[in-house]
Amino acid sequence: MTKSDNVIVVKGLKKSYGQNEVLKGVNFTVKRGSMLALLGPNGAGKTTTVRILSTLLAYDSGSVQVEDYDAHQEADKVRRVIGLTGQSAAVDELLTGRENLVMMGQLYRLTKNSAAARAQELLEEFDLVDAADRPAKTYSGGMRRRLDLAVSLIASPPIIFLDEPTTGLDPRSRIAMWDIIKSLMAGGTTILLTTQYLEEADQLADQIVVIDGGKVIAEGTAKELKSKVGKDRLELLFKAEKHYTAACELLSKAIVDSNDKEHSLTLIINDTNKDVKDVLEKLSDKNIPVESIVVHKPTLDDVFLSLTGKQTQTAKVEEQ
Amino acid sequence: MAVELVFQKRPKPIQAMLDAFIMIKRSSRHILRNTDQLLGTFFQPIMFLVLFAAVFGGAISKALPEGVSYLNFLMAGIIVQTVAFGSTTTAIAVCNDLQKGIIDRFRSLPMNNLAVLSGHVISDVFRNGISTIVMLLTGLLIGFRSHASVTDWLIIAGILLLFTLAFSWLAAIMGVLAKSVEGVQWMSFVIVFPLTFASSAFVPTEDMNSVLRAFAENQPITQIVEAVRALILGNPIGDYGWLAAAWCIGILIVAVPLASWLFRRQSSR
Numbered sequence: 235m236t237k238s239d240n241v242i243v244v245k246g247l248k249k250s251y252g253q254n255e256v257l258k259g260v261n262f263t264v265k266r267g268s269m270l271a272l273l274g275p276n277g278a279g280k281t282t283t284v285r286i287l288s289t290l291l292a293y294d295s296g297s298v299q300v301e302d303y304d305a306h307q308e309a310d311k312v313r314r315v316i317g318l319t320g321q322s323a324a325v326d327e328l329l330t331g332r333e334n335l336v337m338m339g340q341l342y343r344l345t346k347n348s349a350a351a352r353a354q355e356l357l358e359e360f361d362l363v364d365a366a367d368r369p370a371k372t373y374s375g376g377m378r379r380r381l382d383l384a385v386s387l388i389a390s391p392p393i394i395f396l397d398e399p400t401t402g403l404d405p406r407s408r409i410a411m412w413d414i415i416k417s418l419m420a421g422g423t424t425i426l427l428t429t430q431y432l433e434e435a436d437q438l439a440d441q442i443v444v445i446d447g448g449k450v451i452a453e454g455t456a457k458e459l460k461s462k463v464g465k466d467r468l469e470l471l472f473k474a475e476k477h478y479t480a481a482c483e484l485l486s487k488a489i490v491d492s493n494d495k496e497h498s499l500t501l502i503i504n505d506t507n508k509d510v511k512d513v514l515e516k517l518s519d520k521n522i523p524v525e526s527i528v529v530h531k532p533t534l535d536d537v538f539l540s541l542t543g544k545q546t547q548t549a550k551v552e553e554q
Numbered sequence: 555m556a557v558e559l560v561f562q563k564r565p566k567p568i569q570a571m572l573d574a575f576i577m578i579k580r581s582s583r584h585i586l587r588n589t590d591q592l593l594g595t596f597f598q599p600i601m602f603l604v605l606f607a608a609v610f611g612g613a614i615s616k617a618l619p620e621g622v623s624y625l626n627f628l629m630a631g632i633i634v635q636t637v638a639f640g641s642t643t644t645a646i647a648v649c650n651d652l653q654k655g656i657i658d659r660f661r662s663l664p665m666n667n668l669a670v671l672s673g674h675v676i677s678d679v680f681r682n683g684i685s686t687i688v689m690l691l692t693g694l695l696i697g698f699r700s701h702a703s704v705t706d707w708l709i710i711a712g713i714l715l716l717f718t719l720a721f722s723w724l725a726a727i728m729g730v731l732a733k734s735v736e737g738v739q740w741m742s743f744v745i746v747f748p749l750t751f752a753s754s755a756f757v758p759t760e761d762m763n764s765v766l767r768a769f770a771e772n773q774p775i776t777q778i779v780e781a782v783r784a785l786i787l788g789n790p791i792g793d794y795g796w797l798a799a800a801w802c803i804g805i806l807i808v809a810v811p812l813a814s815w816l817f818r819r820q821s822s823r
Binding site for chain 2: 285289313318320329337338343345
């Protein structure tokens with residue numbers, strides 16, 4: 235049997251805890267060698283979805299196929315082809331980094347020599363050689379996450395689940411983690427990542443599934459999602475008040491926002507290259523000098539806000 | 555990738571045993587690296603043995619049969635008590651695994667998940683073995699003498715092995731059910747303390763009131779203590795040997811599947 239191109243197929247997935255319906259019919263597909271980001275706020279159902287996909291949790295209805303195996307009925311076969319990095323770094327704190335890797339490798343059915351060689355390779359790759367023989371409890375948060383990810387890669391599974399791999403990491407560790415994830419993608423691993431950070435999904439994923447309240451509310455590439463929300467905006471700033479007023483009169487039709495104090499005005503533009511040039515030409519024809527111009531592209535934050543009516547984690551942090 | 559990965563395919567039962575072996579290694583490393591617990595393994599039994607012998611020895615020796623010193627009488631009881639209390643270690647280890655994310659990791663691997671439990675239980679047997687040897691050596695230093703033959707000692711070892719396994723599997727159940735490590739300690743205290751004290755571990759049961767005596771003489775700890783004691787003192791073992799074995803095997807028959815079932819249920823939430 236040739237393997238199908240769709241590595242993960244989720245159809246009509248439902249899961250309830252008692253009265254609480256956590257997943258209300260989730261559908262998505264992950265193509266071989268691609269990365270899909272499940273994006274959503276806390277409590278959206280991201281972790282539940284990952285726990286079901288990684289065989290930790292049974293589901294109520296729908297179907298969940300990983301490499302054509304049912305994630306619940308054929309859990310054993312699924313476990314051979316997946317690696318899981320959960321939210322809480324799941325490493326054994328009393329064992330050293332190396333011992334963790336070798337032990338997990340052996341539990342993946344690797345031979346002892348194979349596990350040891352692969353452990354050394356991963357320690358080097360993840361910059362953990364110096365700490366390799368120290369107990370994991372002495373590791374920093376970033377090191378622990380790296381070890382955790384290394385552990386899930388010990389048997390080089392073709393599918394990796396990353397459940398909020400950078401939540402709680404400092405910016406430097408986050409970027410280091412992104413680099414590691416990017417190199418995994420370059421190696422052809424199929425990845426499903428969950429995140430609350432739009433920037434992360436934007437940076438890494440081929441395909442984004444926005445999930446909220448147990449339902450998929452939008453799906454597409456970062457570019458497609460952004461274009462759903464809005465067009466680019468052009469912000470013009472003028473030094474002198476008379477130039478500002480003149481520009482306001484000239485461009486009145488297209489203006490969506492203006493600020494008399496700062497002498498700035500904002501236009502909606504459809505075709506960025508052409509429209510910016512047109513506007514600037516119009517202004518220079520009338521001898522109106524422009525102090526500065528800025529083109530705002532819609533961010534995933536805008537996408538998220540318009541889809542869910544809620545702010546994202548990053549937007550909240552920026553506000554504070 | 556530079557390293558070539560070699561996977562081994564073995565029959566399921568053999569793989570399950572290897573998984574258990576890997577987990578025993580893990581749990582044993584935990585015991586060796588957890589210095590506080592390691593101190594407990596060595597010093598708690600010494601402390602109990604010396605204190606009980608010194609504090610109760612004078613008063614209780616009058617109630618003992620002619621020619622039996624309290625230290626010789628106490629040895630069986632203190633070993634059984636140490637094992638019973640020591641089983642808490644299994645409960646704590648199981649509880650810790652369940653509270654932390656590591657159990658999800660194990661469950662996402664193509665391994666036999668029950669190896670996590672058997673790893674803790676069996677490493678606990680090793681730890682209890684060390685505690686027992688430490689106590690016997692300490693006892694010898696302060697005047698403990700035994701009439702047991704090598705065969706007797708082998709039977710004693712067998713009974714204690716069964717008893718440790720039985721109690722550690724019971725403790726595994728507690729570890730699964732408890733919500734926190736503090737909960738484990740509380741639960742084991744409430745269960746193990748009455749069981750060991752309302753038994754013949756430290757005092758003969760003859761002077762207890764009738765209700766307590768009926769309980770003490772029919773509960774498992776007493777059977778095990780009496781079996782070990784008879785062998786140590788060179789007395790006839792009577793029914794205690796098979797009663798002790800029956801209790802332990804009975805507990806195992808119930809506790810192993812129950813602990814496994816609870817563990818599977820708890821960890822798949």
